[in-house]
Amino acid sequence: xxxxxxxxxxxxxxxxxxxxxxxxxxxxxxxxxxxxxxxxxxxxxxxxxxxxxxxxxxxxxxxxxxxxxxxxxxxxxxxxxxxxxxxxxxxxxxxxxxxxxxxxxxxxxxxxxxxxxxxxxxxxxxxxxxxxxxxxxxxxxxxxxxxxxxxxxxxxxxxxxxxxxxxxxxxxxxxxxxxxxxxxxxxxxxxxxxxxxxxxxxxxxxxxxxxxxxxxxxxxxxxxxxxxxxxxxxxxxxxxxxxxxxxxxxxxxxxxxxxxxxxxxxxxxxxxxxxxxxxxxxxxxxxxxxxxxxxxxxxxxxxxxxxxxxxxxxxxxxxxxxxxxxxxxxxxxxxxxxxxxxxxxxxxxxxxxxxxxxxxxxxxxxxxxxxxxxxxxxxxxxxxxxxxxxxxxxxxxxxxxxxxxxxxxxxxxxx
Numbered sequence: 001x002x003x004x005x006x007x008x009x010x011x012x013x014x015x016x017x018x019x020x021x022x023x024x025x026x027x028x029x030x031x032x033x034x035x036x037x038x039x040x041x042x043x044x045x046x047x048x049x050x051x052x053x054x055x056x057x058x059x060x061x062x063x064x065x066x067x068x069x070x071x072x073x074x075x076x077x078x079x080x081x082x083x084x085x086x087x088x089x090x091x092x093x094x095x096x097x098x099x100x101x102x103x104x105x106x107x108x109x110x111x112x113x114x115x116x117x118x119x120x121x122x123x124x125x126x127x128x129x130x131x132x133x134x135x136x137x138x139x140x141x142x143x144x145x146x147x148x149x150x151x152x153x154x155x156x157x158x159x160x161x162x163x164x165x166x167x168x169x170x171x172x173x174x175x176x177x178x179x180x181x182x183x184x185x186x187x188x189x190x191x192x193x194x195x196x197x198x199x200x201x202x203x204x205x206x207x208x209x210x211x212x213x214x215x216x217x218x219x220x221x222x223x224x225x226x227x228x229x230x231x232x233x234x235x236x237x238x239x240x241x242x243x244x245x246x247x248x249x250x251x252x253x254x255x256x257x258x259x260x261x262x263x264x265x266x267x268x269x270x271x272x273x274x275x276x277x278x279x280x281x282x283x284x285x286x287x288x289x290x291x292x293x294x295x296x297x298x299x300x301x302x303x304x305x306x307x308x309x310x311x312x313x314x315x316x317x318x319x320x321x322x323x324x325x326x327x328x329x330x331x332x333x334x335x336x337x338x339x340x341x342x343x344x345x346x347x348x349x350x351x352x353x354x355x356x357x358x359x360x361x362x363x364x365x366x367x368x369x370x371x372x373x374x375x376x377x378x379x380x381x382x383x384x385x386x387x388x389x390x391x392x393x394x395x396x397x398x399x400x401x402x403x404x405x406x407x408x409x410x411x412x413x414x415x
Contacts, residue, residue: 069149069150069151070149070150071114071125071147071148071149072147072148072149072150072173073126073145073146073147073173073174073175073176073178074145074146074147074148074150074171074172074173074174075143075144075145075171075172075174075178075180075345076143076144076146076158076168076170076171077141077142077143077168077169077170077171077172077347077350078100078104078139078142078143078144078166078167078168078169079139079140079141079142079166079167079169079353079354079357079358079361079362080100080138080139080142080165080166080167080361081138081165081166081361081362081365082100082133082135082136082137082138082139083136083138083165083365083369084098084165085098085099085100085103085135085136086098086099086135087099087100087132087133087134087135087136087137088100088101088129088131088132088133088137088139088142089101089129089132090102090105090122092120100133100166101122101129103162103163103166104144104158104162104166105119105122106119106161107158107159107160107161107162108148108158110161111151111154111157111158111160111161112149112151112157113148113149113151113154113157113158114146114147114148114149125146125147125148126145126146126147127144127145127146128144128145128146128179128180128181128182129142129143129144129180129181130142130143130144130145130180130181130184130187130327131181131184131187131324131327133322133324134280134281134319134322135319136319136320136322137319137322137323137324138322138323138324138361138362138365138366139323139324140323140324140325140326140354140357140358140362141188141324141325141326141327141347141354142324142327143180143184143327143345144180145174145178145179145180154171155168155169155170155171164361165361165365167357169347169350169353169354169357170347170349170350170353172343172345173342173343174342174345175336175342178332180327183329183331183332184277184327184328184329185276185328185329185330185331186253186274186275186276186277186327186328186330187274187275187276187277187278187324187326187327187328188272188273188274188324188325188326188327188328189272189273189274189278189283189322189323189324189325190270190271190272190322190323190325191270191271191272191273191283191284191287191317191321191322191323192268192269192270192271192321192323192363192366192367193268193269193271193287193317193321193370193376194208194211194266194267194268194370194376194377195211195212195213195260195267195268195269196208196211196267196376196377197291197295197317197376197380198213198217198218198221198291198294198295199211199295200295200296201295201296201297201383201384205377205380208266208374208376208377209265209266209267211267212260212267213260213267213269217294218257218259218260218269220294221257221290221294222256222257224290224293224294224300224303225255225256225257225271225273225286225290226255226256227303227304228252228255228273228286228303229252229253229254229255230251230252231249231250231251231252232249232250232252232307233248233249233307233308234248234249234250234279234282234286234307235248236285236306236307236311236312236314237279237281237282237285237286237289237306237314238279238280238281238282238285239280239281241279243308243309247279248279250275250276250277250278250279250282251275251276252273252274252275253274253275253276254272254273254274255271255272255273255274255286256271256272257269257270257271257272258270258271258272263363263367264367264368264371266367266370266371268367271287272325273286281316283322284316284317284318284319284322285314285315285316285317287317288314288315288316288317289302289303289306289314289315290303291315291317291380291383292315292383292386292388295380295383297383297384297386297388298386298388299388302388312388313386313387313388313390315379315382315383315386317376317379318375318376318379320366320369320370320375320376321366321370321376323358323362329345332345333345333346
């Protein structure tokens with residue numbers, strides 16, 4: 001009997017010993033876990049403190065900058081080569097498509113001209129561009145209005161963080177309520193193209209360097225461009241805009257083609273057009289239709305017919321040669337330019353800098369790209385597929401209107 005009792009006692013003792021070891025092990029694990037949690041919480045608290053300290057310091061620095069450099073309403077004169085960029089206007093939802101404004105805002109933040117949160121929400125600095133240039137389009141006289149800190153050597157500091165093909169060339173103080181888009185009276189664009197664009201359709205375009213534009217043809221070109229002057233319904237010169245849309249009526253002040261010149265062994269010419277405002281692709285379509293007439297694909301009456309209610313097939317010339325030359329603020333200058341407090345929005349002092357930028361970045365880019373890629377010749381090969389005689393009724397045009405284009409077509413100077 002005794003051996004059995006001893007055996008049971010021994011088994012119980014071993015069981016209790018095992019429980020003790022297990023309990024100790026669990027206790028140790030629990031302690032380790034508690035220690036790990038405490039360390040993790042301490043690290044998180046430390047990281048939060050560091051973040052809070054950084055934020056507080058940034059706010060203090062920002063406050064100091066605000067005191068030292070209070071924000072003022074100004075305009076910046078911008079020049080840029082549009083090659084490689086998806087237009088002027090920033091698109092926060094499509095950051096993979098780099099725009100001119102992306103580069104500008106980044107530079108404004110890095111140079112300390114605006115707080116970092118203003119870069120995320122451009123309304124905070126009352127930002128407005130004068131013209132929304134399209135993909136690949138350049139500018140020699142773009143103007144934007146915004147509020148920024150007027151620091152010493154501000155233009156140099158902004159340019160320090162910009163790529164060479166984008167430059168701020170000038171800065172002027174303006175009235176508090178100034179808006180570069182709404183206060184702009186007119187915009188002047190230039191379009192540089194190889195004169196082979198005006199060759200007859202049976203001309204051999206394989207060697208564009210050999211072509212030379214005849215004076216008589218240039219006179220005819222300018223007669224056709226002159227027909228655009230005045231107010232017309234340009235609903236056929238943008239993307240799917242109904243003829244009844246009041247915003248399709250635009251006023252063209254002047255349009256002409258200058259004398260041809262040789263560059264890189266190829267003859268080029270520059271078309272200049274000035275208007276109150278332009279819709280998306282309007283200028284390129286105005287030029288495209290004249291080229292179609294000169295080459296013999298369309299009759300001259302197609303231009304006047306395009307202003308009617310019928311939907312006319314208007315070809316769109318390549319965007320490569322288009323440049324925003326200048327924006328005009330005649331009414332603003334008349335009202336505020338002589339009050340002794342504000343400067344006139346004219347850039348006489350920057351003329352040489354504008355010319356130098358165009359010769360260094362804009363013209364070479366257009367000429368080299370045209371000669372290497374032949375965008376104009378490639379585009380001309382598509383002209384035969386257009387039916388310049390066919391037209392649709394106003395009802396058809398309205399029914400075919402793409403609502404997705406509404407937002408794209410709104411606004412001024414969006415070529």
